[in-house]
Amino acid sequence: MLVQQNFISRLGSTGLSSVVDLGRMGLYLVQMGLGCFRMPFHFSEFMRQMNFIGVGSLVVIFFTAASTGMVLGLQGYYSLHKYGAEGMLGSAVALTLIMELGPVLTALMVAGRAGSAMCAELGIMRISEQIDALDCMAVDPFRYLISPKLLAAIISVPLLTAFFDVIGIAGGYIAGVHLMGVNPGSYFEGMQSSVTNHDILLGTVKSFVFAVLIVWICSGRGYFVHVIKGAGFGARSVSKVTTQAVVLTSISVLIFDYLLTAILI
Amino acid sequence: MNTTGIEFKDVEKTFLREDGSRQVILDRVSFTITAGKTTVIAGGSGQGKSVTLKLILGLMRPDGGKILVAGDDVTGVRGKKLKELRTRFGVLFQGSALFDSMTVFDNVALPLRERTTKSESEIKKQVLASLDQLELLGHENKYPAQLSGGMKKRAGLARALQLQPEIMLFDEPTTGLDPVMTQEIYHLFARTQEQVGYTAIIVSHDIPKVFNLADQVIIINNGIMDVFPSPEAIQWSRKPHIREFVKTTMGEIYQSHLVEQ
Numbered sequence: 050m051l052v053q054q055n056f057i058s059r060l061g062s063t064g065l066s067s068v069v070d071l072g073r074m075g076l077y078l079v080q081m082g083l084g085c086f087r088m089p090f091h092f093s094e095f096m097r098q099m100n101f102i103g104v105g106s107l108v109v110i111f112f113t114a115a116s117t118g119m120v121l122g123l124q125g126y127y128s129l130h131k132y133g134a135e136g137m138l139g140s141a142v143a144l145t146l147i148m149e150l151g152p153v154l155t156a157l158m159v160a161g162r163a164g165s166a167m168c169a170e171l172g173i174m175r176i177s178e179q180i181d182a183l184d185c186m187a188v189d190p191f192r193y194l195i196s197p198k199l200l201a202a203i204i205s206v207p208l209l210t211a212f213f214d215v216i217g218i219a220g221g222y223i224a225g226v227h228l229m230g231v232n233p234g235s236y237f238e239g240m241q242s243s244v245t246n247h248d249i250l251l252g253t254v255k256s257f258v259f260a261v262l263i264v265w266i267c268s269g270r271g272y273f274v275h276v277i278k279g280a281g282f283g284a285r286s287v288s289k290v291t292t293q294a295v296v297l298t299s300i301s302v303l304i305f306d307y308l309l310t311a312i313l314i
Numbered sequence: 315m316n317t318t319g320i321e322f323k324d325v326e327k328t329f330l331r332e333d334g335s336r337q338v339i340l341d342r343v344s345f346t347i348t349a350g351k352t353t354v355i356a357g358g359s360g361q362g363k364s365v366t367l368k369l370i371l372g373l374m375r376p377d378g379g380k381i382l383v384a385g386d387d388v389t390g391v392r393g394k395k396l397k398e399l400r401t402r403f404g405v406l407f408q409g410s411a412l413f414d415s416m417t418v419f420d421n422v423a424l425p426l427r428e429r430t431t432k433s434e435s436e437i438k439k440q441v442l443a444s445l446d447q448l449e450l451l452g453h454e455n456k457y458p459a460q461l462s463g464g465m466k467k468r469a470g471l472a473r474a475l476q477l478q479p480e481i482m483l484f485d486e487p488t489t490g491l492d493p494v495m496t497q498e499i500y501h502l503f504a505r506t507q508e509q510v511g512y513t514a515i516i517v518s519h520d521i522p523k524v525f526n527l528a529d530q531v532i533i534i535n536n537g538i539m540d541v542f543p544s545p546e547a548i549q550w551s552r553k554p555h556i557r558e559f560v561k562t563t564m565g566e567i568y569q570s571h572l573v574e575q
Contacts, residue, residue, distance in 0.1 A: 174413075177414075178409060178411040179412075181411065182407060184400070186400070187400040
């Protein structure tokens with residue numbers, strides 16, 4: 050009986066803290082959005098984040114895109130070759146990259162690289178009272194610290210996705226055309242005839258939504274590191290919450306990918 | 315003359331522990347902090363000293379009661395009013411809370427850049443003058459990680475004083491400092507208070523040294539606050555926990571009085 054009571058009380062407590070956490074994160078999202086319109090705009094932080102999220106992610110995106118494109122080129126060639134449809138390779142590679150793999154893999158890479166850093170930075174600022182110091186100086190932490198990150202991600206993640214798509218298509222071209230001997234003309238012709246503006250729009254909307262998810266979840270977990278139930282205290286809480294933030298963001302990206310595809314396709 | 319005092323009226327604050335039980339931090343406490351004077355808040359770890367500061371600053375909300383600053387009820391204020399309230403305060407945090415990615419100069423200049431319309435040349439002049447006063451000139455281009463504990467405290471104090479606060483809150487200001495540096499920091503507090511005329515609230519473990527600065531002492535224990543009009547008045551208390559506090563923290567100094575009692 051006592052075991053059952055304990056189980057029920059723990060379940061209730063977890064449920065309650067999850068609702069509180071969700072509410073807190075919901076308000077955080079609103080504050081983050083409003084912070085973008087509060088003046089004066091913290092331009093130097095915005096540029097620092099553009100450099101960190103955007104420029105800093107170029108190398109990792111390049112290698113991920115090149116290898117993904119080349120694998121798609123090879124796999125696509127072997128699958129299409131069975132039906133004598135190698136000419137469709139360009140179309141298959143481009144559509145897969147533009148609508149699915151480009152936005153998703155870019156978001157996962159940015160979450161792992163920049164999102165984790167964002168979470169750890171804000172977590173450390175929280176436990177070392179730097180965020181409290183901003184509050185005490187009557188400086189809005191959203192306007193000063195968080196909203197520039199959101200704006201930078203909203204601009205740089207779609208650009209990184211476009212970069213991913215271009216490099217991936219080039220990788221598919223190298224694997225399909227140079228290694229497997231597909232006709233270069235048919236590679237580009239197939240791509241041109243099958244990729245529509247709607248496909249590009251779908252990829253862009255996805256990357257925009259993923260950018261918001263990355264900043265919302267990663268910065269939010271860092272910002273609230275001191276009140277997250279079970280996170281513990283000090284440096285350990287920051288490392289625990291950072292891992293949690295990357296996992297949560299990755300899962301959210303995959304779930305939202307399905308939802309957006311189902312709604313927009 | 316500074317007229318900004320603080321009043322707590324039946325303030326309650328309770329925390330929920332991880333196991334679901336409740337911990338009473340402040341149990342309907344009432345006290346007044348006199349304007350222009352120095353009040354020291356002392357007590358054991360986890361007794362609610364820092365929570366008291368956070369309640370004053372609006373970083374936490376009380377579960378009940380009222381907090382008045384200069385006669386204005388500031389309990390639960392939000393938005394613009396909270397911002398206005400905070401501009402009246404200066405805070406020196408336990409770990410100084412300097413921004414790691416900024417130089418000493420930028421840290422000290424931050425409140426001026428964010429909260430005033432001063433030009434960059436005016437800001438530079440004011441910041442360098444403050445750094446000179448706090449013996450930090452020549453270190454303005456260093457990052458917090460390159461400073462000693464005492465220098466960090468001085469940089470934090472310089473930043474807190476930039477907007478000429480009416481009330482200064484010091485949270486464990488001498489933690490981690492050696493006795494010489496501790497003494498130096500206390501001299502700085504006394505000097506800057508004389509110049510700016512702020513109401514000072516010092517939360518500290520550093521008993522009895524910090525009592526040299528105190529006009530009034532508040533001791534927190536198990537959610538109850540005992541207010542003493544002077545450090546000397548503590549020794550006459552008949553409450554067992556206060557007598558224990560005097561014995562363990564002030565030792566020899568007041569031992570004779572305790573024996574007499």
